[in-house]
Amino acid sequence: MNSLFQLSSLSVDEIQHLLDVAEQCRQGRFIDSEKGKIVANLFFEPSTRTQYSFNTAEEKLGMKVINFNAQASSMQKGETFYDTVKTFESFGIDAVVIRNRQDEYYKQLQGRINIPILNAGDGKKDHPTQSLLDLMTIRQEFGHFDGLKIAIVGDVKYSRVAHTNIEVMQRLGMQCFISGPEEYRDPQYDYIDFDQAVKDMDVIMLLRVQHERHEQAMSLTQEEYHARYGLTLERVKAMKDTAIIMHPAPFNRGVEIADEVVECRKSRIFKQINNGVFVRMAVLKRAMEGR
Template identity: 50%
Template sequence: MKNLVSMKELSVEQIIAILEQAEAFRTGAASTLISKYTMANLFFEPSTRTKMSFEMAERRLPIDVLPFEAGFSSTLKGETLYDTVKVLEAIGLDALVIRHEQNNYFEELIGNVKPAIINGGDGTGNHPTQSLLDIFTIWQEFGTLEDKIVTIVGDIVHSRVARSNAQALTRLGATVQFVCPPEWQGEFETINSFEEAIETSDVLMMLRVQHERHDGLASFSKEAYNKSYGLTVDRERRMKDGAIIMHPAPFNRDVEIASELVECERSRIFKQMENGVYIRMAVIEMILKGRE
């Protein structure tokens, strides 16, 4: 594995290997990297969880991390992403984590630059490490993804999380179904009844309403959305025994999920965040090991 830009490029065997390495890191295994590496995290969109967990993963391996702030970089002077990456290549960086608003930004980089590219999220397209940490969380819970029903609810059309999970979960044996307002369906096939899905799903994965991608959402009503598609306390009570709640975060409390449920017994939201460090450690190590 030389880069990681989408879940489509990973085989089932590679996904399992990443999960197993993440579990090893979680239980205290040390990195086996021999060489000294330097990385940077290029985030051109706001991020808390992904950016900080990548940095924590890098420091735990350990890897030298060069700070990069898009708001103080030469991109403000018109420098292209490609040229920025070539600059970092020239000064000797080994790998880059990149989040960018442009879908498939990585296509002009792969094969043309020396540093490994790890996609931290591209537009509404892909978010492979989020998908891997979601899979890891479900795997921890049930020991398998075979025959598990995962229902993803919310702003599907703008969700790189939904796309990445759709590409991976079914290959691991899960049934994935989608629920959303009709205008947010996009290319996804959706089911008609959220109420039925609540009672049959092993995992309810709620998605944030991405206001920044809806041109202000002038007609959006938090109350109406919550009534039809929000995970309320009453809906949580109808979930099957052992079913869990997930959310990639950040979450809009009392819109897609009731505030009382964010840290309830079923919630694995903060476990997902913890698992993100171990998954990102595993991905970085596997990519860099290929360079030794």
């Protein structure tokens, strides 16, 4: 059963294969290849890009899609998370896509739910499909991973995107650094001054400050954050000619990224979003193997 909880459970070869399949999906292959299969998207946390790109991927594969609304469900009557997922399995669906605020929510489902589970983000731990679409974008741009330098800038401490990316990118041969306010740094990673990173890195990946995960307010005002760690046009001019800008989104214009930088020549933000559909098609196809 091909569930996907963490990229750390996949080998480098398996990750490269998923990226290959995603490229084939981008070229128009596998349309309607999973016709008749049913998948439920169970999002217990707000989402635009992940939820609806999964939805788009499922539609392109010809799957029937159920989008779950937690606020209009029996969870409002006290039904547990496990019983909700077990109910969908009992309907006879073929897979579930789940996002949950709880770290490693899937541990309570393993061995008890007998259909593939695709992790669409758990707490601040993992976001495997976001990392895959980031990797796909980087591979399209540079043709390889080995030796590339990336700085992930901002709220690293609370970011499942950062934690997932750094682990897999290092295995693929990339050099990973972090930058941003001291209160959001993770001491296990190598820190680099932001203005130095702008000059040295092949990839600058910006992160949104995740206020919803913080126990106390950020010490900097939004204006101060932008001045110290925001990617402005002036900083973009200091980047290497071949360097690119990435962001998992949603992004806050005028905070971590200037409005005029979002769609500048070096930005690959909307390309990432586009690639998310193809990566999720690949992950869904993997989940359906043998079903």
